Amino acid sequence: MKINCEISTFLDVIAGKIIQGDLTQVDHTVVYDSRKIYQGSKSIFIALKSNHRDGHQFIGEAYDKGIRLFLIDQTTDVQAYEEAVFIHVADVLKALQSYAKYYRKQLNYPLIAITGSYGKTMVKEWLYELLSIKYKVQRSPKSYNSQLGVALSLLNFDPQADFGLVEVGISEAGEMESLAEMVQPEYGIFTSFGTAHRTNFKSEKEHFAEKMSLFKGCQFTFFGPGVEVPKTFSAPHQKMQPSAFQKELSFFPYTDAVHVFNATIAIGVASYFKVKGPSFFDRIKHLPSLAMRLETFEGKNQSLVIHDAYHLDTEAFVQSLAFQVSIAGSRDRIVVIGMHEHNSALEEQLTQALQSFQPIRYEFLYPNEQPSLTFDHSVVLLKGTRKAGMERLINFYRLKKHQTYIEIDLSAIKHNIEKYRAELNPGTKMMAMVKADAYGSGQDAIPLFLENLGIPYFGVAYADEGIALRKLGVKAPILVMNAEEDGFSDCIQYALEPAIYAKYQLDQFIKELIFSGKTHFPIHLKLDTGMHRLGFEQADLPEVLALIKSQPEVYVKGVYSHLAESDNRRDRRFSELQINRFQSATKFIYETLGYAFDRHILNSEGIINYGFAQFDMVRIGIGMYGLSNHPAFKNDLKAVFKWKSSISQIKKLKKGDSVGYNRSFIASETKTIAIVPVGYADGFKRSLSQGKGGVYWKQHFCPTLGNVCMDMIMIDVSGLPVNEGDEIEIIGGHQSLLDFANQTETIPYEVLTSISKRVHRVYLQD
Numbered sequence: 149m150k151i152n153c154e155i156s157t158f159l160d161v162i163a164g165k166i167i168q169g170d171l172t173q174v175d176h177t178v179v180y181d182s183r184k185i186y187q188g189s190k191s192i193f194i195a196l197k198s199n200h201r202d203g204h205q206f207i208g209e210a211y212d213k214g215i216r217l218f219l220i221d222q223t224t225d226v227q228a229y230e231e232a233v234f235i236h237v238a239d240v241l242k243a244l245q246s247y248a249k250y251y252r253k254q255l256n257y258p259l260i261a262i263t264g265s266y267g268k269t270m271v272k273e274w275l276y277e278l279l280s281i282k283y284k285v286q287r288s289p290k291s292y293n294s295q296l297g298v299a300l301s302l303l304n305f306d307p308q309a310d311f312g313l314v315e316v317g318i319s320e321a322g323e324m325e326s327l328a329e330m331v332q333p334e335y336g337i338f339t340s341f342g343t344a345h346r347t348n349f350k351s352e353k354e355h356f357a358e359k360m361s362l363f364k365g366c367q368f369t370f371f372g373p374g375v376e377v378p379k380t381f382s383a384p385h386q387k388m389q390p391s392a393f394q395k396e397l398s399f400f401p402y403t404d405a406v407h408v409f410n411a412t413i414a415i416g417v418a419s420y421f422k423v424k425g426p427s428f429f430d431r432i433k434h435l436p437s438l439a440m441r442l443e444t445f446e447g448k449n450q451s452l453v454i455h456d457a458y459h460l461d462t463e464a465f466v467q468s469l470a471f472q473v474s475i476a477g478s479r480d481r482i483v484v485i486g487m488h489e490h491n492s493a494l495e496e497q498l499t500q501a502l503q504s505f506q507p508i509r510y511e512f513l514y515p516n517e518q519p520s521l522t523f524d525h526s527v528v529l530l531k532g533t534r535k536a537g538m539e540r541l542i543n544f545y546r547l548k549k550h551q552t553y554i555e556i557d558l559s560a561i562k563h564n565i566e567k568y569r570a571e572l573n574p575g576t577k578m579m580a581m582v583k584a585d586a587y588g589s590g591q592d593a594i595p596l597f598l599e600n601l602g603i604p605y606f607g608v609a610y611a612d613e614g615i616a617l618r619k620l621g622v623k624a625p626i627l628v629m630n631a632e633e634d635g636f637s638d639c640i641q642y643a644l645e646p647a648i649y650a651k652y653q654l655d656q657f658i659k660e661l662i663f664s665g666k667t668h669f670p671i672h673l674k675l676d677t678g679m680h681r682l683g684f685e686q687a688d689l690p691e692v693l694a695l696i697k698s699q700p701e702v703y704v705k706g707v708y709s710h711l712a713e714s715d716n717r718r719d720r721r722f723s724e725l726q727i728n729r730f731q732s733a734t735k736f737i738y739e740t741l742g743y744a745f746d747r748h749i750l751n752s753e754g755i756i757n758y759g760f761a762q763f764d765m766v767r768i769g770i771g772m773y774g775l776s777n778h779p780a781f782k783n784d785l786k787a788v789f790k791w792k793s794s795i796s797q798i799k800k801l802k803k804g805d806s807v808g809y810n811r812s813f814i815a816s817e818t819k820t821i822a823i824v825p826v827g828y829a830d831g832f833k834r835s836l837s838q839g840k841g842g843v844y845w846k847q848h849f850c851p852t853l854g855n856v857c858m859d860m861i862m863i864d865v866s867g868l869p870v871n872e873g874d875e876i877e878i879i880g881g882h883q884s885l886l887d888f889a890n891q892t893e894t895i896p897y898e899v900l901t902s903i904s905k906r907v908h909r910v911y912l913q914d
Contacts, residue, residue: 149178149303158247162235165235165237168232169232179193179210180193182209183600189216194244196296204224208228219243221237245330252331256307260275260314260417264338266406267372274414278432279311286309287312295327298314334366360381368420369384370417388412397411401435444912448545449526453528454472468529472527480507480526482507482510484521484541485531486541488536490535498512507529519545552825552878552908553909556590564774575764578767579606579627579767581607581769583607583610587773591616591617604624605626606624606626607626611642612635613628618642626643626644626645636657640661646671648672649684650682658695673692677726681710704741707745710749710751711726723757726749748764750762751769752775753778755768773896775885787881787885789885792880793824794875795870796822799822800820813854819853821865822845822850826860826907829859830859830906833894840891842863863876885899
């Protein structure tokens with residue numbers, strides 16, 4: 149992602165003007181996130197604006213990190229940064245796109261543009277693997293398919309190659325025009341057409357037509373198996389069908405329809421470009437599941453391990469290093485690179501990349517070499533390919549736990565947050581609730597990931613949860629909702645903001661502040677507007693506010709309350725009564741104190757059902773994880789959790805044989821049972837005994853037999869071709885979190901927070 153040209157050319161292309169400083173040549177890497185600046189003197193900071201952030205606000209931070217070249221589009225006090233060069237344009241993003249369009253014209257090889265509702269990244273990555281057998285191929289990183297991502301992708305392309313693969317995505321009407329102008333593809337791939345983003349278009353026809361406009365002028369266009377090609381589309385094209393590639397697909401390791409459809413496209417396009425032979429079939433056989441591309445799991449010595457054994461080149465390595473930085477916070481970063489004889493020439497380039505990111509330690513390991521690095525409370529990146537024998541490294545670093553585990557899709561969390569953000573008014577902040585081990589998803593990884601998504605505030609239940617966030621490196625404000633007297637000193641030491649809900653509690657906290665010599669410490673007032681849990685009622689406020697005004701030790705930073713039935717859309721009267729009470733109380737507080745503060749009453753469901761009451765901030769909790777009771781909005785969310793295990797043993801039962809403690813199940817006929825290592829100590833409730841609950845083997849539901857044990861269940865697999873070691877789904881595509889909660893006669897919150905810490909957490913990132 150680099151700009152390299154004379155300054156006169158650059159200014160002409162982007163219609164820019166230098167308003168401070170002097171420069172003859174632009175030879176700089178593009179950065180737009182001040183948190184990811186590693187070589188400031190060699191980078192240009194692009195001050196992008198979005199609905200949630202304005203890059204101009206981070207110019208100072210970028211300058212402190214060594215940036216001396218800035219691209220801006222609004223008034224800035226440039227004289228405060230006397231050593232810097234500032235270039236002003238009408239619109240920063242359009243300027244970057246203009247240069248990307250200019251750079252694309254310098255590439256003397258064809259680009260293949262890939263769009264569609266689903267499968268873009270998978271098709272792109274698999275096609276890259278297959279075309280690379282014969283050609284030198286450039287590709288856009290990860291899911292860089294947006295207005296910004298496509299521009300950055302093009303700037304990342306090497307001038308010398310045979311093909312370039314560009315992923316292109318749109319979410320609103322009118323977006324494709326600028327993307328198509330940048331990419332100008334010779335070939336096109338339309339993977340699929342579905343419901344994603346359809347609500348942002350006037351009609352399905354308009355949505356489809358806009359995607360199709362990318363292929364205007366293409367020499368040839370490929371369509372996925374499920375895409376209906378318009379009869380009016382007369383340009384050269386081919387619709388890919390699995391039946392045409394039966395021989396090739398017989399080598400493919402996955403059998404589900406989604407993987408087969410996407411593989412069909414990749415195989416078909418590679419075949420069109422004359423990729424064939426034994427190496428082609430071998431590569432098809434080893435196409436990886438993209439879910440494994442960037443996997444984070446719990447490692448030894450309270451460390452996190454990032455496993456990226458998908459592809460090893462400098463570009464992919466830098467992406468992995470940046471991800472490591474984003475989740476490491478204050479923890480040490482260690483990098484282990486698996487090498488083999490065929491890629492040993494990369495070692496020098498990879499070492500240069502490592503120097504930019506400055507991990508505390510790193511080492512290159514070749515097959516049969518053993519790791520030597522020690523680590524504790526660290527974030528370890530394992531990077532390499534399968535040829536380097538990465539599995540041995542994974543086994544070395546992985547915290548040994550039983551084979552029951554949870555997969556947490558970080559990309560789905562990001563998607564869900566963006567869906568909620570789209571419902572917010574400009575200026576409304578979002579607080580992420582990460583109490584109870586981040587709803588069971590793991591407090592070691594989730595908060596830093598959310599902070600990197602731009603979440604400006606966090607909420608926890610108790611001070612010790614807030615301390616854990618601070619030790620991870622979370623810098624955002626943290627609200628402690630159940631601030632207890634024993635935790636007051638911790639709140640002060642770790643800059644945690646306590647919720648105050650009773651006068652005696654306020655008195656005690658002020659005493660602690662006086663003892664600590666602190667003044668003007670932020671507190672939040674918790675109001676009881678009708679839920680009748682913790683909180684001040686309206687009648688309490690005059691006395692409480694009088695105390696606050698008289699004590700310089702505290703000031704009110706926020707005031708909040710809880711809706712008792714935010715998901716009730718049929719009878720809105722009580723929620724609206726609570727909102728009116730909250731509005732009245734906060735007005736009184738403002739008039740009494742004479743200064744502003746953050747107000748918030750809406751949770752995830754409240755954001756959708758009572759959006760008029762956003763006030764200054766909203767709180768997102770379970771909504772991040774893809775759960776909503778709203779009949780329409782829930783369809784826009786993605787599931788985050790998958791709970792899996794495997795079969796430990798298979799047994800045959802004869803008529804009259806019993807299963808489990810107390811012989812609670814007696815076979816009335818011959819049966820086959822499987823034992824799965826998950827039990828009530830893991831969160832699989834005992835109430836799911838005797839067939840009241842169950843799990844899935846592939847698409848088959850397998851009910852429990854007998855009683856759920858502490859560490860295992862027995863399931864009925866009669867008539868199924870199961871094998872020991874087969875994967876079992878507890879929660880996933882066949883049995884959702886809500887389905888499982890309904891079986892247990894509880895709510896998803898309880899399911900998530902009841903899953904034991906001994907259950908391994910695996911974090912997936914596209």
